[in-house]
Amino acid sequence: xxxAFSAQRPRLTLSELARKVDMPVSTVHRMxxxxxAWGALERDEQGHYRVGLRLWEVASLAPRGQGLRERALPYxxxxxxxxxxxxxxxxxxxxxxxxxxxxxxxxxxPTLTRVGGRLAITATGAGLVLLAHAPxxxxxxxLARPLSRHTPFTLTDTTQxxxxxxxxxxxxxxxxxxxxxxxTLSVAAPVVGVTxxxxxxxxxxxxxxxxxxxxLADLVRTSCRAISRALHTSVP
Amino acid sequence: xxxAFSAQRPRLTLSELARKVDMPVSTVHRMxxxxxAWGALERDEQGHYRVGLRLWEVASLAPRGQGLRERALPYxxxxxxxxxxxxxxxxxxxxxxxxxxxxxxxxxxPTLTRVGGRLAITATGAGLVLLAHAPxxxxxxxLARPLSRHTPFTLTDTTQxxxxxxxxxxxxxxxxxxxxxxxTLSVAAPVVGVTxxxxxxxxxxxxxxxxxxxxLADLVRTSCRAISRALHTSVP
Numbered sequence: 001x002x003x004a005f006s007a008q009r010p011r012l013t014l015s016e017l018a019r020k021v022d023m024p025v026s027t028v029h030r031m032x033x034x035x036x037a038w039g040a041l042e043r044d045e046q047g048h049y050r051v052g053l054r055l056w057e058v059a060s061l062a063p064r065g066q067g068l069r070e071r072a073l074p075y076x077x078x079x080x081x082x083x084x085x086x087x088x089x090x091x092x093x094x095x096x097x098x099x100x101x102x103x104x105x106x107x108x109x110p111t112l113t114r115v116g117g118r119l120a121i122t123a124t125g126a127g128l129v130l131l132a133h134a135p136x137x138x139x140x141x142x143l144a145r146p147l148s149r150h151t152p153f154t155l156t157d158t159t160q161x162x163x164x165x166x167x168x169x170x171x172x173x174x175x176x177x178x179x180x181x182x183x184t185l186s187v188a189a190p191v192v193g194v195t196x197x198x199x200x201x202x203x204x205x206x207x208x209x210x211x212x213x214x215x216l217a218d219l220v221r222t223s224c225r226a227i228s229r230a231l232h233t234s235v236p
Numbered sequence: 237x238x239x240a241f242s243a244q245r246p247r248l249t250l251s252e253l254a255r256k257v258d259m260p261v262s263t264v265h266r267m268x269x270x271x272x273a274w275g276a277l278e279r280d281e282q283g284h285y286r287v288g289l290r291l292w293e294v295a296s297l298a299p300r301g302q303g304l305r306e307r308a309l310p311y312x313x314x315x316x317x318x319x320x321x322x323x324x325x326x327x328x329x330x331x332x333x334x335x336x337x338x339x340x341x342x343x344x345x346p347t348l349t350r351v352g353g354r355l356a357i358t359a360t361g362a363g364l365v366l367l368a369h370a371p372x373x374x375x376x377x378x379l380a381r382p383l384s385r386h387t388p389f390t391l392t393d394t395t396q397x398x399x400x401x402x403x404x405x406x407x408x409x410x411x412x413x414x415x416x417x418x419x420t421l422s423v424a425a426p427v428v429g430v431t432x433x434x435x436x437x438x439x440x441x442x443x444x445x446x447x448x449x450x451x452l453a454d455l456v457r458t459s460c461r462a463i464s465r466a467l468h469t470s471v472p
Contacts, residue, residue, distance in 0.1 A: 002276075002291075002294045003274065003294065005294060005297050006297070007297065010297045010299065010303070011299075038239065039329075040238075042298075042300075044299075045431060050297070050298070050299055051294060051295060051297045051298040051299075051301075052298060052300075053298055053300045053301055053327065053329050053334060054329070055238075055291070055294070055295045055298060056295040056296075056298040056300075056301030056302065056336075056352065057301075057329075057334060057352045057353075057354075058238045058239065058241060058287060058291070058295070058352075059287060059291045059292040059294070059295030059296075059352075060292075060295075060350075060351055060352025060353075061241050061242070061243065061246045061286070061287045061352070062278075062286070062287040062288060062289055062291060062292040063246065063247075063280075063286055063287075064278075064288075064289045064292075065287075065289055065292030065293075066292065066351060066352060067246070069351075070350075070351065073339070077339065081317075091289065093275075093289050093290070093293075098289060098293060100292075103309070103313065114296075114306075115296055115302055115305075115306065116292065116293045116294075116295075116296025116297065116302060117293075117296075118293075195281060
């Protein structure tokens with residue numbers, strides 16, 4: 001039922017909900033009673049259903065969401081103040097990349113990222129980092145999907161993408177150059193979790209051509225090292 | 237089931253969960269299967285259950301959580317850069333105050349706030365603002381509860397609190413002076429939503445005695461006005 005809500009449709013009517021979950025309106029109505037009572041959903045002034053604050057409170061306990069964000073935030077803010085650009089924190093969920101934080105100055109280049117949103121794993125710097133460190137089976141699955149082309153620079157050829165993933169291992173960072181929109185470039189590096197696995201990626205998105213990627217990569221990698229260290233010292 | 241998780245207990249075993257929800261282990265185990273499959277919950281390396289990233293993704297659609305946060309964030313960041321102190325965004329849920337955002341410099345005074353967490357509505361600047369603008373019935377309920385004393389300065393006398401609430405209406409802002417911890421002072425102002433109701437409060441938490449409250453109140457009120465204006469122009 002909760003899965004019926006999306007960024008495109010954050011508010012739904014009873015009949016829209018019933019259609020989305022493919023159940024009779026009466027059944028959905030009864031289930032809604034429980035969800036409303038608990039606060040998982042709320043009704044707005046127009047009587048539409050939307051995700052409730054109580055669910056958001058519980059979800060803020062997700063260690064890979066809010067927990068990770070809380071511990072990384074001071075370092076992301078430092079990186080943001082240093083670069084005055086968009087700074088993002090992302091994790092891998094299956095073969096997708098999910099952005100758990102995005103901060104940026106008001107003058108930073110507009111990005112497509114939304115907190116809690118997913119973007120193409122092969123077309124974003126953070127995605128390339130996470131995919132490069134994923135198990136081979138996940139990489140194969142991710143590359144077996146049809147890859148959508150956002151700009152003429154979007155990598156859709158699997159050989160090229162595999163070369164980009166190898167590059168991540170060789171350099172310790174990933175660059176996505178105008179793959180998602182024509183005016184942006186993102187540089188990302190990995191965050192190492194307590195178990196030694198790559199737990200997240202931090203990326204900086206800048207206007208294409210505004211900064212040398214090497215200097216940016218050094219900044220991002222330094223932040224990632226600081227966050228990795230913080231994760232190791234403060235296990236919840 | 238989801239309500240069994242808390243900031244104090246973000247990871248639970250099967251038997252802990254069954255005890256919390258007061259249901260047989262077998263029933264809970266069956267329900268867990270569905271929740272894990274959907275991603276509402278995850279299992280960590282030790283086999284403990286915790287809130288999952290998928291739930292966090294859906295919850296990020298809550299208009300009073302992430303939605304409000306996203307639209308307010310640029311202004312909160314400006315306020316944070318200006319003051320170099322802790323900046324918080326809070327909403328009222330029933331007779332409680334829930335913090336939906338907290339940003340702050342690494343040198344800012346430590347606070348008790350947690351994103352997605354609740355704090356005493358009568359002992360925080362943001363809480364006083366939200367309570368002052370709440371219906372009388374909510375005010376009466378909030379004041380009928382036993383009020384816990386955090387410091388010698390915590391207001392627990394209902395007459396004093398009612399005076400503080402009247403003060404919020406008279407001044408347009410609230411001050412909580414050492415009510416929650418002996419070294420902090422918070423100043424908060426209201427954010428007006430699209431329907432003309434008070435939708436949220438913004439507060440700045442500083443070290444007690446470090447800044448005149450009047451100057452701080454002017455800054456917070458200016459930010460609140462900017463956020464209110466942004467809410468009115470960008471209805472989702």
